[in-house]
Amino acid sequence: MKTLQKHAHDLKRFGFTPSKWRLRFSKDGAPVVLANSIPKSGTHLLESLLISHPLLYRKLIPTQHMGNLPGRKGGLGGVLDKAGPGVVIVAHLRHQAEWEELLRERRIAHLLMVRDPRDVAVSGVHYICKNKHHHLNRTFADLPDFRARLQLFLEGSRAKNVPSLEDRFSVYLPWLATPCLVVRFEDLVGSGGGGDDHVQRKTVARVFRHLNLDLSEEEVSRLATRTFSTASPTYRKGRIQQWRESFDDELKAMCHVRVGHVIEAFGYSSQVLDATGSARDPVT
Secondary structure (H helix, E strand, C coil), rough: CCHHHHHHHHHHHHHCCHHHHHHCCCCCCCCHHHHHHEEECCCHHHHHHHHCCCCEECCCCEEEEECCCCCCCCHHHHHCCCCCEEEEEEECCCHHHHHHHHHHHHCCCEEECCCCHHHHHHHHHHHHHHHHCCHHHHHHHHCCCHHHHHHHHHEECCCEECHHHHHHHHHCHHHHHCCCEEEEEEHHHCHCCCCCCHHHHHHHHHHHHHHHCCHHHHHHHHHHHHHHCCCCCCCCCCCCCHHHHHCHHHEHHHHHHHHHHHEECCCCCCCCCCCCCCCCCCCC
């Protein structure tokens, strides 16, 4: 049963259902969407929301990133050349000036999914340790405990070829000064992931306004309900503020000192004694 459900989901996801197949021959003004994200920030959560819209489907290519994009003919431009109305391109693309200009010239609707960097650290460590084929699996597995692994993820190590948490996020910072819409995991996850359903609905409406696909309140509620799913291949817990259970006081202080400016830049509070969670501007 689960296999059949997965096949049905993939047919819809990649636009092979009858209702979405017609989009490949349509010129009805559906946007081309770059669903960009910082790794472990909720990539599949954003994709799930987008493909729930009847006019959008994911392009049948891997998630684009620095490791595979240059090898494609024409780079990002070549990918965009083959993207028709309604196509969603999922990516982990750090900022480059030429890409910013390309997206502006092509009028590509750009979304950037972010998450509290401390939760990214927790999720990232779990992902690396679980995935035996990951190039850093042995490096992290050889450490004595989860705390030591978290510290390595935070600090990084040139000798071990591990980027720091600051390095992982700073390459995405320039996107914040572009017309992309920043979507925070915490705002999109809803009560199913420890968030707020009202904020989730407002975020869903804001995403589709950015794509010039205005929805009724009923449609917003329906898509919001469908968005959070445990079926994602990289799903673990999908909850906000998991870092509070994993960071001791020393790690909290270290993160505040070393990465506090990056945490603040993405709209979160880096205060060590913050007891109320991520401090973000309200969704408008």
